[in-house]
Amino acid sequence: MKFNNIQSCHLGPEISPEQFIPEHFFLYLLRGSMKAFDGKENYIMQSGDYCIARKNHLVRYTKFRDEDNAFEKIIITFDEPFLKNYLEKHPTSVGVFSNDNSFLFVQEDKLIKNFIQSLEPYYNGNDQINQTFADVKREELLLILLKNDPQLAGVFFNFGIPEKINLEEFMNRNFRFNISLERFAFLTGRSLSTFKRDFQKTFGANPGSWLKKKRLEEAYFQISKQHQKPSDVYLEVGFEDLSHFSYVFKKEFGFAPTEVLLKKHKSK
8 A cells, every 4th residue: 555755644633753752643653663672562553554653652752764765654643622522423432442452463454455545645744734625534544443442442541640650650651751749749630839849859969960860870871881872872861961961970970971881992
């Protein structure tokens, strides 16, 4: 299955670029591959795979182009207003879904395959599908997904917010993710003020200082013990900019991350 000159095709609201999934979305990879990590599990998506990415999950992606230097995808977002409107039009029995995996892989069948092919006439070459058809096509896909697996209603129509969870366990597992304090607070079932107060009680430090120190310690470990390059580490531990990472690393440890790597090579 192949469209002509597609780099990406998107229906519905845009997905945030941060390492947090704010709305459910359906993903189909036409070309290339992708790896994702959610703090617990690794997921690998190959060309031809269909999957559902679940909202309120932390995920870090790595995209890989194919041998022709192409990465092509179709993304269809199921945002909460759309889902609530769907539920009003199509009353659906909603149960509890059996797992909390960040990605749910969808088996190809004739309906899914035909749906993907049906998008081609509406694609205008500018990364958008004609808005007239957008909600109609999103509704069609959701009908197909729920027909094939009615238990997915427990995923799509769960509009609750995260419950209050163990802060120490969550932060030690997820400190590498580059998200705002507001996101961390939300995912641990707290308001921002309660999150900061509980954080101080739990760790004896404010969240910003603790996150920076924890990420730098992890970076030092990866460079000194795992022999990773600083350019390969800084994104993995939650920094956005290599020069800023190098600056705060040197301020914390007294030497640049490249010096750590050089020392290790010389000591061999």
